[in-house]
Structure formats: C-alpha cells, structure tokens
Amino acid sequence: MDRAGCIAEAANAIRTTRETAGVTPRPHAAVTSRIAILGAGAWGTALAIQAARAGRSAVLWARDAGRAAEIGALRENRRYLPGMPLPEAVDVTADAAEALHGAALALLVVPAQALRGVVASLPPAPVPLLLCCKGVEAGSLALPLEVLGAVRPGAAAGVLSGPNFAHEVARGLPAAAVVAATDPALRDSAVALLGSPGFRLYGGEDPVGAEVGGAAKNVIAIAAGAVIGAGLGENARAALVTRGLAELSRLAVALGGRAETAAGLTGLGDLMLTCAGPGSRNMSLGLALGRGESLAEVLAARTAVTEGVTTAPALVARAGTVGVELPICAAVADLVAERITVREAMALLLARPLRAE
Numbered sequence: 596m597d598r599a600g601c602i603a604e605a606a607n608a609i610r611t612t613r614e615t616a617g618v619t620p621r622p623h624a625a626v627t628s629r630i631a632i633l634g635a636g637a638w639g640t641a642l643a644i645q646a647a648r649a650g651r652s653a654v655l656w657a658r659d660a661g662r663a664a665e666i667g668a669l670r671e672n673r674r675y676l677p678g679m680p681l682p683e684a685v686d687v688t689a690d691a692a693e694a695l696h697g698a699a700l701a702l703l704v705v706p707a708q709a710l711r712g713v714v715a716s717l718p719p720a721p722v723p724l725l726l727c728c729k730g731v732e733a734g735s736l737a738l739p740l741e742v743l744g745a746v747r748p749g750a751a752a753g754v755l756s757g758p759n760f761a762h763e764v765a766r767g768l769p770a771a772a773v774v775a776a777t778d779p780a781l782r783d784s785a786v787a788l789l790g791s792p793g794f795r796l797y798g799g800e801d802p803v804g805a806e807v808g809g810a811a812k813n814v815i816a817i818a819a820g821a822v823i824g825a826g827l828g829e830n831a832r833a834a835l836v837t838r839g840l841a842e843l844s845r846l847a848v849a850l851g852g853r854a855e856t857a858a859g860l861t862g863l864g865d866l867m868l869t870c871a872g873p874g875s876r877n878m879s880l881g882l883a884l885g886r887g888e889s890l891a892e893v894l895a896a897r898t899a900v901t902e903g904v905t906t907a908p909a910l911v912a913r914a915g916t917v918g919v920e921l922p923i924c925a926a927v928a929d930l931v932a933e934r935i936t937v938r939e940a941m942a943l944l945l946a947r948p949l950r951a952e
C-alpha cells in the first residue's frame with residue numbers, strides 16, 4: 596500500500612468504528628492499528644506506553660539488539676525510563692523493518708543530531724511519520740522536517756511537540772501536545788491514533804512554528820537554569836523566559852511560521868514546563884552551570900540527551916541566515932562553549948540598547 600493509502604486506511608478505520616458504534620465522531624475512537632516508535636529513550640518509551648493506552652498495538656525499536664532484548668525481557672526500559680512497566684500491547688525489536696511493517700503511523704523519537712542517520716537507515720516503507728525530536732541539526736542548521744526532506748524527499752510527515760515530560764506521560768498524568776502538519780489527513784489520523792482523553796492532542800497547521808518552539812525552548816531553559824543557579828533571582832528568569840519567547844517567535848516568523856504558534860503549547864507551553872525546574876534536563880544543566888560546574892562534568896554524569904547544548908549554536912547560526920538576532924540564545928551558545936560566565940552573559944544582555952518591547 597502506498598503512503599496515501601496508509602493514511603486513508605487509518606482514517607477509514609476510525610470512521611467505520613464510529614459509524615458502527617452509532618456515535619457522533621469523536622477523536623479517540625478505538626482502532627487496533629499499530630504504531631511504530633523508532634527510538635527507545637525516555638520519550639520513545641513513554642510514547643509506546645501512551646500508544647497502548649490509546650488502544651493501539653505498538654512496536655518500540657531500539658538500535659541496539661541487546662538493549663531491545665533487555666527491554667523486552669524486563670518489560671521495562673531501566674536505562675531511560677525506569678519504573679514504568681510496558682503494557683502487553685508493546686513489542687520491542689531491533690529490526691526497523693519489522694517495526695514499520697503494517698504500521699499506520701511511525702514516531703521518530705531520537706535526538707535531533709541522530710535523526711539524519713536513523714532516517715537514512717530505515718527501509719523504505721509507506722508509513723506516515725511524526726518527528727518527535729526538538730532541536731536543530733549542527734552543520735546543516737536544519738530543523739527536523741528539513742532533515743527528513745533532504746534524506747527522504749516527499750515523505751509524508753508532521754511534528755509532535757508540546758510540554759511533555761516523558762515520565763508523566765508514561766504514568767498517564769494529564770498532558771496536551773500538538774500534532775503539526777500541513778496535510779490535514781495525516782494530522783487528523785495521527786491525532787486519532789495516538790491521542791486519548793489524558794493525552795490531549797491538538798492539530799496544528801504550523802510545523803515550522805512548532806519545530807522552532809521545541810528547539811528554542813531547550814536553549815532558553817538552559818538560560819533560565821543558569822540565572823537561578825547563579826543566584827540572579829526569579830525576576831531575571833521571568834525576564835529571560837519572556838524575552839526568549841520573543842526570540843523564538845521572531846525566528847519562527849522569519850522561517851515561514853506563524854507568530855501565534857509561539858503563544859501555544861509548542862512555544863509558551865513548553866517554555867513554562869522546561870524553564871520551571873530541575874525536572875527538565877536542559878534547565879538542570881543550566882542550574883549546574885550557574886552554580887559553577889563545568890559542562891563536561893555535567894554531561895559526563897548523565898546518559899540522557901540535553902538537546903539545548905548542541906542546538907544553541909545551530910539555532911543562532913540558522914537565525915543569522917535570515918537576519919534574526921537571538922541575544923539570549925547567543926549568550927547560551929557562548930555559555931555552553933565556555934567562552935563566557937553566567938554573570939558576564941547577564942551583564943552583556945543588560946547592556947544591550949533599550950528599545951520598545
């Protein structure tokens with residue numbers, strides 16, 4: 596079946612279920628379609644659990660056969676998401692072709708810097724893709740959908756983004772996110788396949804705005820953590836987060852996105868979550884840098900990805916290509932490159948010329 600056929604099949608299955616049940620169409624009707632989740636870190640594992648909760652079967656792909664076997668045998672991903680049992684409806688494999696076979700939807704849930712390699716290694720399969728990473732690729736300065744477009748031109752794809760800590764979604768705590776795609780059929784089928792009452796998915800028409808929000812909030816969270824870690828106060832954090840929101844909004848618009856997306860779940864919503872406290876890996880890295888720890892020390896002590904570190908310089912460089920200045924993100928890029936201290940960064944930001952908000 597081709598890509599359009601896959602999307603149509605998912606949409607038909609949903610419609611048929613609703614019609615036979617004699618109910619008004621609802622977004623969370625039961626369909627036993629399969630979802631492939633490519634990437635077995637914290638977020639991939641949480642999304643596999645969510646897929647099962649939404650009534651789907653799920654296949655979680657890990658690149659390492661030993662790791663896949665361990666997760667499958669323990670029914671738990673102890674390395675990335677400990678304490679969260681995998682439901683029966685979740686299978687685990689190290690074979691991407693097996694994961695994609697017959698899937699109605701595939702979620703790509705690897706770090707932004709690994710996306711290109713993973714996409715290139717996938718067998719051709721007519722399965723719509725949702726990109727779930729939040730970052731900008733170093734070197735190419737590409738956003739995730741641009742990376743996909745370069746490797747698999749014409750692939751049907753959208754973005755899943757929003758304020759979502761993996762462990763909370765895995766526990767079934769209430770959360771909301773956005774499926775942003777230009778193709779309404781893909782958007783609607785992805786929302787229906789993955790959403791549930793506790794994981795409320797909104798359809799979005801601005802994938803660029805969603806991608807910029809997801810990437811930039813990781814960088815701004817490092818700044819927020821750094822000012823708190825350095826003892827510069829809550830006022831400074833609020834100012835940075837708000838001005839950071841202005842930065843991401845400007846960049847989204849310059850790249851073809853919409854300003855209003857910045858005020859939604861993928862912008863302001865994710866900033867509120869990620870800049871709030873040490874539950875965020877990016878914020879906690881900022882806290883440590885603010886307290887005077889070195890980047891190498893902090894990164895050596897964690898296995899999980901901290902996207903803002905690689906994304907900060909790439910985001911600033913990408914903004915430069917469209918003539919947009921991102922002073923806070925640039926300060927973070929200098930901070931993670933250890934060219935500047937937190938106090939020096941703050942002094943530079945405060946010394947910028949005053950202008951209208």
Ligand SMILES: NC(=O)c1ccc[n+]([C@@H]2O[C@H](COP(=O)([O-])OP(=O)(O)OC[C@H]3O[C@@H](n4cnc5c(N)ncnc54)[C@H](O)[C@@H]3O)[C@@H](O)[C@H]2O)c1
Nearest residue numbers: 635636637638639658705706707709728729760761899900
């Ligand atoms: N953890 C969250 O709460 C959360 C929520 C929303 C979005 N995200 C985003 O999702 C993406 C993944 O985050 P995560 O939390 O799952 O990260 P993680 O560090 O928990 O796991 C990363 C996973 O990617 C795998 N991986 C790394 N390089 C790979 C490669 N070259 N090929 C194949 N697999 C590779 C790792 O083995 C691991 O399984 C990030 O962009 C992150 O910003 C995370």
Ligand SMILES: O=P(O)(O)OC[C@H](O)CO
Nearest residue numbers: 757758759760875876877
């Ligand atoms: O822990 P962080 O900073 O990578 O953030 C995780 C999610 O992106 C929050 O939405």
